[in-house]
Amino acid sequence: MLKTTGATFLAIATSFFILLFSPPPKSYYHSLFISSSLSDNASISHHLRTLTRRPHVAGSQANAEAASYVLSTLSACNIKAHIVSYDVLLTYPDSRSLTLTPSPSEPPITFDLKQEIYEGDPYADVADEVLPTNHAYAKSGSVIGPVVYVNYGRVEDYGTLKEMGVNVTGTVVLARYGEIYRGDIVMNAFEAGAIGALVYTDRKDYGGGGGDAKWFPDDKWMPPSGVQVGTVYNGSGDPTTPGWASSEGCERVSIEEVESSGDVPLIPSMPISDADGETILRSIGGQIAKDNWQGSIDAPTYRVGPGPGVVNLEYNGKQVIATIQNVMGVIEGVEEPDRFVILGNHRDAWTFGAVDPNSGTAALLEVAQRLQKLQRSGWKPRRTIILCNWDAEEYGLTGSTEWVEENRDLLASRAVAYLNVDCAVSGAGFHASGTPQLDDLLKQAAQQVQDPDNSSQTIYEQWIQSTESSLIGRLGGAGSDYAAFLQHIGVPAADMRFGAGYPVYHSMYDDYTWMEKFGDPMFHRNVAGT
Ligand SMILES: [Zn+2]
CATH class of the missing domain: 3.40.630.10 (Zn peptidases)
Structure with a gap:
């Protein structure tokens, strides 16, 4: 390339x-x-x-x-x-945790949220310097709620859920990357009434389609533990100096004013791997999602929920x-x-x-x-x-x-x-x-x-x-x-x-x-x- x-x-x-x-x-x-x-x-x-x-x-x-x-x-x-x-x-992750309780009778699963090194990885010595997976400018907080699967998290996907009679209010949504900007995925979730958002890379889109597909380092595809991080900010430039340069001694707006600008999300979010996304999808019951909401050939059947899987998403960022x-x-x-x-x-x-x-x-x-x-x-x-x-x-x-x-x-x-x-x-x-x-x-x-x-x-x-x-x-x-x-x-x-x-x-x-x-x-x- x-x-x-x-x-x-x-x-x-x-x-x-x-x-x-x-x-x-x-x-x-x-x-x-x-x-x-x-x-x-x-x-x-x-x-x-x-x-x-x-x-x-x-x-x-x-x-x-x-x-x-x-x-x-x-x-x-x-x-x-x-x-x-x-x-x-700028923001950096301070602490993160993600736990799934698949059903009331099952013990909770705690995800390790780590991208794995592979045998012979020449960058293994500096893998710990990779920033823990996070969304820049994500809202800090801890939320617990049943999961709803929302496909790519577009406005029309929420329209489909509404037609199906699925209420997103008070849930944590699970969206997959690929069609819209990640900041809009989180914004749309907030506007639909969700309290948190998880965004994963489905192997149908990033992993070579499942089946016999191999992944990096054997092929170009994203490994199951791979996570697409990135910003969820909807503005451009330093959020504390909108419209003017962040030069020495300049005036800045407060964090509260940044939050009221509408450019940073007001609910916590986290990017996760294909493997973790699939584990969560297996805990979601309810109606079967439409065909074009499904995953790769060997993926489980995706359902929309809400629940019974309940996640506890906790994220604290340093500003x-x-x-x-x-x-x-x-x-x-x-x-x-x-x-x-x-x-x-x-x-x-x-x-x-x-x-x-x-x-x-x-x-x-x-x-x-x-x-x-x-x-x-x-x-x-x-x-x-x-x-x-x-x-x-x-x-x-x-x-x-x-x-x-x-x-x-x-x-x-x-x-x-x-x-x-x-x-x-x-x-x-x-x-x-x-x-x-x-x-x-x-x-x-x-x-x-x-x-x-x-x-x-x-x-x-x-x-x-x-x-x-x-x-x-x-x-x-x-x-x-x-x-x-x-x-x-x-x-x-x-x-x-x-x-x-x-x-x-x-x-x-x-x-x-x-x-x-x-x-x-x-x-x-x-x-x-x-
Ligand atoms: Zn770039």
């Missing part, structure tokens, strides 16, 4: 550089930038391996060390680099004002230095982050190294290029949002375009979304880069063959760091990746081994993405 995304990023960056280049002929530097003589699979894989050696969630020492690595790599490329810090509200670090690199333009072309990717990861986000970080560093080589051969950019490595994206696009809030007026008048890469590579197949101003640029870039999975065609040819609907998606949601640029100040933006969703997303199995075995074995996609 790494391989394709890297190439695409490169191609798109190259097209931006067409805009940036000053004569002698733009086309010369343009093709030099993407030429195979500059490509280096080994250096991309080295960046990725270094960045993902340890789990590095926002606010951790490991993530500060990753920031130093990015800073020193940019500096070594003769790029003026510096760190921009903000103090922002911490933590320091986050964006790493910024600047190459000044010679003709229009006050016009900015901005490339960005985040660095913080829920776990090791080999796909999300450090495949993108590796591509960003590869871009920096190629630009250094171009500079050595006489190239100077027409406009100023800013390379951004964001922090705390996973909590709520926080690093990029705070920076945009701090520099809003400057960026609104000077930013030409923002190019984002988050999960640069998770498999084969190029995907891009953007605002319409950049459509032609994206197409032209894709026409210049060879498809990393088929040397007889370009990425563009692969792209048009594989896309059923519109070629270029639009950036409606707040899926990554383009949001503040596009939605706060209206800067044209694009977002690219190789591969679509990947099953070990936000679990502790998103590591270098997964990337090397399943995402991008040759690191060609990564190079192409660059």
Whole structure:
């Protein structure tokens, strides 16, 4: 996966550089930038391996060390680099427990809530540094209630339950990931009257469909103990500084005001594994769920409840004002230095982050190294290029949002375009979304880069063959760091990746081994993405 995304990023960056280049002929530097003589699979894989050696969630020492690595790599490329810090509200799990009483006559089961290491796991030595599974900004508290199975937790799923005569009020819902944002799963549960929410990854969707399917490290699928963690925040940026930057000494709203904003959930929630989800499903009686609510071939029959299984969900989070670090690199333009072309990717990861986000970080560093080589051969950019490595994206696009809030007026008048890469590579197949101003640029870039999975065609040819609907998606949601640029100040933006969703997303199995075995074995996609 790494391989394709890297190439695409490169191609798109190259097209931006067409805009940036000053004569002698733009086309010369343009093709030099993407030429195979500059490509280096080994250096991309080295960046990725270094960045993902340890789990590095926002606010951790490991993530500060990753920031130093990015800073020193940019500096070594003769790029003026510096760190921009903000103090922002993050949450970490303090204590958690989950107990199921399957029926009044049975003893309670206490789940261990741990993702398992496997035999020969090269990251076993740092597995304890992985943050215990949790939802960032989840409500702290302890709730006890009968369980209702709510499928994907969409508004229409609650409509179906209502038609079936199932009352959700006072229950703890069990929802599966896959169709909507996890913050909306918890919000919908709250609005339906539930007192708590558990969200699991059904193996039908993430585990290869059950049956004979194998899982990581034997195949790409999520292991039974794997858990997709993530934020349930519905805003963007530091929740205590809505609309302004979290700079030193700034004013902040109180936690009570944050809770009344509607952007953080008001009931406790927890992400759980497929194995734990299935154990709970076996304790749910009542009517049989509809066919499209069922699991994989060998799963038990799913029923909707409520109960008789009763869960006790207890979660306590720490709220911490933590320091986050964006790493910024600047190459000044010679003709229009006050016009900015901005490339960005985040660095913080829920776990090791080999796909999300450090495949993108590796591509960003590869871009920096190629630009250094171009500079050595006489190239100077027409406009100023800013390379951004964001922090705390996973909590709520926080690093990029705070920076945009701090520099809003400057960026609104000077930013030409923002190019984002988050999960640069998770498999084969190029995907891009953007605002319409950049459509032609994206197409032209894709026409210049060879498809990393088929040397007889370009990425563009692969792209048009594989896309059923519109070629270029639009950036409606707040899926990554383009949001503040596009939605706060209206800067044209694009977002690219190789591969679509990947099953070990936000679990502790998103590591270098997964990337090397399943995402991008040759690191060609990564190079192409660059
Ligand atoms: Zn990400």
